[in-house]
Amino acid sequence: MKKFVALIGLAVSAAVCAHAAAVPTIYTSQQAANGQAVFTQNCASCHGSDLQGGVGPMLIGQDFAAASANNTIGKIFTFLSTQMPEGNGGSLTHTQYEDAMAYILSKNGYPAGTAKLDYAKAKASTIPLISQVK
Ligand code: HEC
Numbered sequence: 431m432k433k434f435v436a437l438i439g440l441a442v443s444a445a446v447c448a449h450a451a452a453v454p455t456i457y458t459s460q461q462a463a464n465g466q467a468v469f470t471q472n473c474a475s476c477h478g479s480d481l482q483g484g485v486g487p488m489l490i491g492q493d494f495a496a497a498s499a500n501n502t503i504g505k506i507f508t509f510l511s512t513q514m515p516e517g518n519g520g521s522l523t524h525t526q527y528e529d530a531m532a533y534i535l536s537k538n539g540y541p542a543g544t545a546k547l548d549y550a551k552a553k554a555s556t557i558p559l560i561s562q563v564k
Contacts, residue, residue, distance in 0.1 A: 454557055455543025456503065457532035462542060465533025468526045472515050481537050486516065490537050495561040503555035507531050511553070524549040539563050 470479065476486035481494075488494050495501050511527040513519040522530070528547045536542065539562025 453540055453562060455541050456545060456552075456555075456557065457528075457535055457540070457542060457547040458544065459536075459542035461529045461532035461547055462536040464525075465529035465531070465536075468522070468530045469533050472522060472526070473530060476516065481534065489534050491561050491563045495538060495559045497558070497560045501559040503531075503557045503559050504553055506534075506559050507552040507555065510534075511549070528552065537563070 469477075469481075473486075473489075476484055477489050478484045481490040482488055495506070507527070510531065511520065511522075511524075515521065528549055531552060532542075532547050535547075538559075
């Protein structure tokens, strides 16, 4: 019995570790590339060309999305797609918001994959947003 419990413990900790290490791929490289242009045109004036911040807060690193902030993709995407650009929230197309989010994710160390970031799904996403940039 003891051995069995120990084995379960091992399996659980392995699963937890795997979870912590795996950064999900939730956008395509094409979206991030398009997003850079969207960001330069509509966001960089306040958030900086390298997302380092300016009039608006920085959108990169631990000051933006530390694990302790408990941000999710859904929370940040909903905010940026309804409130941004500040003073003109919701003025971009769904595709532009998807691309801008993909760009922000790419700059924060999320790898590109084959699954596209989708407007409705991103809004509802409970995936934690944790910057991989220290
Ligand atoms: C006119 C200046 C301005 C522009 C342009 C602008 N923002 Fe912002 N942004 C701000 C300010 C100011 C805040 C902080 C607002 C608040 O906390 O209520 C903010 C907050 C944010 C946040 C939340 C950051 C956090 O730490 O929670 C995100 C994400 C964001 N902006 C993304 C964008 C994106 C993407 C664009 C372009 C589509 C954009 N912003 C354009 C000024 C701007």
